[in-house]
Each structure stands twice: as C-alpha cells, then as structure tokens.
Amino acid sequence: MRVMKFGGTSIKDSEAMKRVAEIIQSQFKFTPVIVLSAIAGVTNQLEDIALSAKSGEIKKSENNLLHLKEIHVKIVQETLYNTEHYTNVIDLIEKYFREIESLIKGVYLLSELTPKALARILSYGELLSTTIFSSVLQVSGVDSILLDSRQLIKTDTNFLKAEPKIDKIKELTKDKLLPIIEGGKVPVLQGFIGSNDIGETTILGRGGSDYTASLVGLAINAEVIEIWTDVDGMLTADPGIVEDTKLIEIISFEEAAELAYFGAKVLHPLTIQPAVEKNIPVLIKNSLLPERKGTKIVKMSTQKSDSVKAIASKEKITVVNIFSTRMLNSYGFLRRIFEIFEKHKTSVDLIATSEVNVSLTLDDSSRLDDIVRDLSEFSIVNVETDKSLICVVGSNIRNSKGIAGRIFNALMDYNITMISQGASLINISFVIDRAVLKTAMQKLHNIFFN
Numbered sequence: 001m002r003v004m005k006f007g008g009t010s011i012k013d014s015e016a017m018k019r020v021a022e023i024i025q026s027q028f029k030f031t032p033v034i035v036l037s038a039i040a041g042v043t044n045q046l047e048d049i050a051l052s053a054k055s056g057e058i059k060k061s062e063n064n065l066l067h068l069k070e071i072h073v074k075i076v077q078e079t080l081y082n083t084e085h086y087t088n089v090i091d092l093i094e095k096y097f098r099e100i101e102s103l104i105k106g107v108y109l110l111s112e113l114t115p116k117a118l119a120r121i122l123s124y125g126e127l128l129s130t131t132i133f134s135s136v137l138q139v140s141g142v143d144s145i146l147l148d149s150r151q152l153i154k155t156d157t158n159f160l161k162a163e164p165k166i167d168k169i170k171e172l173t174k175d176k177l178l179p180i181i182e183g184g185k186v187p188v189l190q191g192f193i194g195s196n197d198i199g200e201t202t203i204l205g206r207g208g209s210d211y212t213a214s215l216v217g218l219a220i221n222a223e224v225i226e227i228w229t230d231v232d233g234m235l236t237a238d239p240g241i242v243e244d245t246k247l248i249e250i251i252s253f254e255e256a257a258e259l260a261y262f263g264a265k266v267l268h269p270l271t272i273q274p275a276v277e278k279n280i281p282v283l284i285k286n287s288l289l290p291e292r293k294g295t296k297i298v299k300m301s302t303q304k305s306d307s308v309k310a311i312a313s314k315e316k317i318t319v320v321n322i323f324s325t326r327m328l329n330s331y332g333f334l335r336r337i338f339e340i341f342e343k344h345k346t347s348v349d350l351i352a353t354s355e356v357n358v359s360l361t362l363d364d365s366s367r368l369d370d371i372v373r374d375l376s377e378f379s380i381v382n383v384e385t386d387k388s389l390i391c392v393v394g395s396n397i398r399n400s401k402g403i404a405g406r407i408f409n410a411l412m413d414y415n416i417t418m419i420s421q422g423a424s425l426i427n428i429s430f431v432i433d434r435a436v437l438k439t440a441m442q443k444l445h446n447i448f449f450n
Contacts, residue, residue: 001181002224004032005191005213008040008129009230010287014078017133021140023228023290024186030223031181033216034144034188036133037209038125039075042068043192046100050121053104054113061104069097072128085135092131100124115159120201126190126209134188144186152176152219153194153212155202162194162202164215166274173219181220189216207268214282218274225275226283227267233284233295234259234266236310241438242445248295248309255309255393256282256297258427262312262349262391272297308394308403308448313441317349317389318365319417319431320372322358324379334358340374349389350420350429359418361389361431387417388437391429392444398425410443 004024011017024032037043045068053061072093080086103121107113126149134146152172155162180187191209194202204211210227217225234256235245251259257272266284275282276299285294322337337358341348344367351360362368368383375381397403398421407428408416417431432440 001220001222002027002030002032002226003035003213003217003220003222004226004228005035005209006037006228006287007209007230008037008042010228011036011129011133012040014075016287017075017079017136018140020133020228020287021137021142023287024137024142025140026290031184032186033177033181033220033222034133034137034186035191035209035213035216036126036130036188037191039071039129042071042125042128043122043206046122046125047118049100049104050107050113050118053108054111056108056111058105058108061108062101065097065100065104069093072132076132079132079136080139083135083139085139089132089135093128096124096128096131116200119159119203122203123190123193123201126192130188130190137186137188142186143184144188145180146188147177147180149190149193149212150195150199150201152189153204153215155194155196155204157196157200157202159200159202161205162196164194164204164211166215166218169215170219173216177216178220204270207270210268210271211274214271214274214280217280218278221278222280224281224283225271226285227271228285228287229266230286230288231266232286232289232292234264234297234310236449237441237445238263238265238313241313242311242441244450245445246449247293249293250296250298251309252300252395253282253297255395255426258391258393259310259312262389262393262427262429263314264310264312266295267297308392308397310393311441311444311448312391312393313437314349314363314389314391315434315437316363317387317431318362318368319384319387320360320362320368320375321382321384322360322375322379323356323382325356326378336378337375340371343374344371346371350418350431352418352420361387361418363389384417386434387431388434389429389431390437390440390444391427392448393427396425397428404428406447407444410447411440414440 049061049064076089134144137144154165154168191212232247234248237245239245253272253276260267279299282297346367349361372381419430421428
C-alpha cells in the first residue's frame with residue numbers, strides 16, 4: 001500500500017487532473033490511497049473572501065466567490081461533460097457554494113470571523129477538489145470512492161492549527177479505510193481538514209495536506225508516502241534565488257526536516273514526524289514529469305556523512321538583541337525572556353548568548369512591538385530588520401573539518417550578524433543583510449555544488 005498526495009498545482013485545471021489520473025492508473029498495482037489539496041490558489045482566495053466579508057466588503061466577497069465557482073464548474077465541464085457523473089458533481093458544487101455563501105453572509109452580518117468559521121470556510125477548497133477528482137478518476141477507469149477526511153482525521157479543538165489524535169486516527173482508519181483498500185477500490189481523501197470529537201471541522205494549518213498523507217501512511221503502515229508537486233524534488237537551493245541547482249536524489253529524514261523548516265517549500269516540516277515514527281520512506285515526485293526520479297527521504301542517507309546536502313534560506317527575518325547586566329552570574333534570566341515569547345505566541349529560530357547579551361531571530365514579527373515593550377522592562381532591546389538567514393545542511397557537518405572555513409571564506413566580504421553551529425550536528429546557520437542574500441547564496445552554492 002502507498003499514499004499518493006497531490007498538491008494544488010498538480011490539479012490546477014482539467015488537463016492537470018487528467019494527467020494525475022493517468023499517473024494513478026500507472027500505480028494502481030500498489031493499491032494507492034489518494035490525498036488531495038485544494039486547487040492551486042483556492043485556499044488563499046477563500047481566506048480573502050472571508051476577510052472581505054468581515055470588513056464589510058460583501059459585494060467583493062460575493063463577486064470573488066462567484067469567480068471561484070466558475071473555476072470549478074469549468075473544470076467539471078472540461079472533464080465530465082457527457083458522462084453519467086456530470087449532473088451529480090455540478091449539483092454538489094452548487095450545494096457547497098450555497099453553504100459557503102451562507103457562512104460568508106454570517107461573517108458579514110456579525111462583522112466577526114471566528115477561528116471555527118474560518119476553518120469551515122477554508123475546508124471547502126479540498127471538499128470541492130476531491131468531489132471533482134474522484135469522478136475524473138472513475139471516468140478514467142479507476143474504481144475510486146470519495147471519503148470525508150473528517151471521519152478519519154480526528155483532532156483537538158484548535159480550529160486553525162489542529163493537533164491530530166494519532167491513536168484515534170489509527171482506529172478509524174482500520175475500521176473505515178482498510179476495508180475499502182482490501183476491496184480493491186481507490187480511496188480519495190481531502191488533505192488539510194479534520195474534525196474534533198463532536199464533529200466540528202478543523203484544519204491542520206497551511207501545508208496540512210502533506211501532514212494528512214503522512215498520518216494516513218502511518219495508520220495503514222504504508223510502504224511509501226508520495227508527495228506529488230510541480231518540481232522534480234528537493235533541490236540543493238531555491239531555484240528562485242540560485243542558478244544551476246541540483247536534484248537531491250536521497251536525503252535523511254533529519255536533513256529534510258531541517259531544510260523544510262528553514263525555507264525549503266517543497267515539503268511541509270510536519271510531514272516528517274509520522275513517517276519517522278514508522279520509518280516510511282517519503283518520495284517527492286513531479287506530476288508534470290512523472291518519469292523523473294524525484295527525491296527519496298529515508299531514515300539514513302547513503303551519501304558520505306560529511307557532505308553538504310543543500311543550502312536553505314529565510315529571506316525576511318528580524319534580529320532582536322537583548323542586553324542586561326542583570327544577566328551576569330544570574331539564573332532564570334533566559335527563562336524570563338522566553339516566557340515573553342511564549343506569552344505572545346512567537347517562535348524563535350536562532351539564539352546566541354554571551355555574559356550580558358542574548359541575540360535571537362524571528363521570522364514572524366507580527367507581535368514584535370508587544371515583545372519589545374515587555375523585554376524593555378528589564379533590559380535594553382535593539383531590533384535589526386531587513387535581515388536574512390542562511391542554513392547550510394548536511395549530515396554531521398558540525399564535526400567535518402573545513403566546511404565552516406569554506407563557508408565563511410566565501411562570505412568574507414559580507415557582514416555576518418549571528419552564527420549558530422554547535423546546537424545541531426547537521427546545520428550551520430547565520431544571519432546576513434537581506435540585500436546580499438542572493439549573491440551570498442550563489443557563492444555558497446558554487447563552492448559546494450559546482
């Protein structure tokens with residue numbers, strides 16, 4: 001058994017859906033479970049529609065919702081017209097959009113968008129895409145069956161970033177999903193969405209469709225979890241920043257998670273967790289060019305242990321420098337700092353300390369003013385903006401001679417604000433000015449990969 005997850009760009013229009021159906025046909029001997037994202041861009045559009053309604057722009061919401069409906073109807077017309085599925089699918093789409101419209105009107109009348117309401121609105125992206133695609137599969141000759149992920153993916157009550165209940169998911173999957181697979185049918189599930197114990201819709205957060213695929217893979221003890229997207233796999237750097245990037249054919253779970261966290265957009269970091277638990281390989285493939293190898297993520301990479309695998313970056317970060325002589329020879333000071341970040345629900349990427357100074361980086365500065373205000377009660381705070389973070393990743397590079405020297409020799413002309421190496425065996429991270437990110441990344445890539 002294998003889980004095949006297809007992202008929004010892989011099913012973005014009628015031709016893309018037909019292409020994905022052909023890919024699934026070629027893999028049918030492996031008894032796949034299909035997990036789908038919303039059609040490319042739909043989740044963002046649904047969120048914009050909801051926010052417009054909250055701010056009183058109901059006409060804008062209604063017009064954008066109508067446009068969204070036209071996109072889905074067009075795909076149905078181009079894939080299912082003159083088939084027995086056409087009328088039923090059109091009726092379901094009409095029903096879903098009436099439900100969205102009712103929710104939007106409620107948001108407008110109350111001028112309030114609760115997490116519960118937003119989760120319900122966003123969930124329709126996946127409900128719509130799977131409704132269409134399940135029928136496309138049937139027309140192409142695959143005996144598929146559409147399931148509601150909310151019956152399988154049980155979570156807590158955090159509506160917009162729900163935490164899955166693994167034991168419950170395993171139990172429900174065994175009861176509801178395995179009999180379908182054993183009966184020779186191909187289940188089609190929505191990624192991203194789940195429900196709490198009383199059946200209210202929750203979502204797993206952005207990129208949550210990858211997480212769904214991994215959770216299902218864990219529950220059915222899959223042989224492999226395939227993440228199908230619009231690129232060949234994980235690359236040695238972001239091709240939007242660096243020229244002449246290379247495909248990484250094999251990489252460890254640990255390295256892939258580090259790259260995903262530090263900016264590699266191909267894979268959602270949470271995808272790794274359930275796969276690691278069961279040691280299930282994760283394969284990233286290109287739905288536009290399915291014959292290409294892709295990237296295989298495994299427990300242990302076979303490449304030499306001291307090699308650099310990739311260079312990732314976060315383009316826009318903020319550095320917060322905290323100075324206080326009270327820190328000298330005292331205990332509890334760091335705890336006090338991090339209690340403030342916990343209070344304002346803001347995570348920290350890198351941290352460096354000296355006797356009287358703590359420097360750390362944030363990629364979410366939405367609560368920065370409140371954080372600085374609270375820190376200023378017991379320290380002097382300096383904030384540096386327009387910074388970028390570069391992360392060089394590879395197995396055991398902390399203990400590999402010469403790698404740090406090659407990195408900083410290449411960047412000797414740039415001002416490096418912070419360096420973090422000892423905290424991890426597999427990465428060296430540092431902060432530079434955002435203005436020189438692209439040239440710095442290219443220089444590093446040339447040294448390690450060209």
